[in-house]
Amino acid sequence: MSNKISKDDNRSLQSLELFRNWLAKHSFLKYTGNDNIDDLLMFFLRVKKFSMQKAYDSFEFTIRFIKSHPDWYLNPGPADYDYTHKPNSPLTFLKNVDSKGRRVAIYRMKNVDNFDHVEFFRRMFMTPLLFYFDIDAQINGVVLVVDFSEASMGKMRKVPVQLVYDAFQFSKYDVMRLQQINVIGMPSFFMPIYELAKKLTSSKIIQRFNFINDKKELSKHMDVSGLPIEYGGKADELLDFAAFESGIEILNKIHKFNVNLSKIHEHENVGSFRKLEID
Template structure:
């Protein structure tokens, strides 16, 4: 389902490679004080006039697959820092409301990641309603883990600036982080492409669900007989 979002996760794909090289999305090398992997996204570094939502989604999917093999991250979870500076109306129009619903459903129910905290900063006034709608679709647990900040200075009151790129008060330039990410993605290229060879037998799942329902119903009748 939705192959344009989750398949062909090729670090050498020209469009995806350009988005990664621009620094739109990058896992930070330093973890936070609780040991969580931090993922930074910079909306202003994604050109909505050149790339569509499918390219954006594939970029995210590729980073997710890269991080899922970190046992420490699976245990301690992830923190997301989303800088919306430079966001334009074309960014908002990339996604239909239906696509937003589907994507957030995937993030909550299909992606095996522990999303411990999500920060949004520098949201322009015309993007507020969009993010309000998106957050309204989250579970109560995830809603409680979302924080909004007006400025980068406000953000650093909650996120240690030393783990962020130099542009945000840290010590390592964002460019260096991007180059390291590109190397790691290339090392994992064959594994990422091999994901397309995996498949799920939906018929078998439906059959298994039906069998479980039958056994569950039978068990209920047995319980009634005993009662």
């Protein structure tokens, strides 16, 4: 992944300068590293289409969320990548973009083992973030396929409400450029969780949901050519580790931020974060 900025791209250069100045004066976020963080700032600028206030809000939310959940985000590495490359992995990132240049990820809910183990939360929040840092995901966005077909009712009933809240907070702040969510065979007992989720995120994101009954209907909503055969595609190539390594470099820069908890009280933002224990 390349995040180099063209000297001719005046909008990028001007936006980066504004972002650096805003961060230098920030009341509770301070960067403690010595390395260049332009690639990190550019991620938020691209995802927010260079809307500065939206980029600031998303940046604050992401730093605070990651720092408040250290077990989910510390020491990313090959083991997190390997999880997505096992046969029938619950979470799979495809190598090829679709016809619109968007990255595609598949969640197979039937293969999820444990909804409350720390490794599950790492896979739900940290591993996808490495995927979202990919340049194609930043520019063209992400398409999710959430496959509930053959999901165990017993397992799905154990989904924590906090997990739903956290996931849709990410959607609300558009930490990724989420273009489409195609849900296959969502069971009726999961509907109350979805109704709760609708209250926690923006109507813009909700409008990007497509609910379908069968995998065969997926082609009506997206380009399936790059998907595995079971979803009507012709390929089963998965994103290689190089993209994850670039994401790991960016995530490790986030870990070098300090969050001053005492000053958060002075900042007008979502009240729930004022209760978080942040180092």
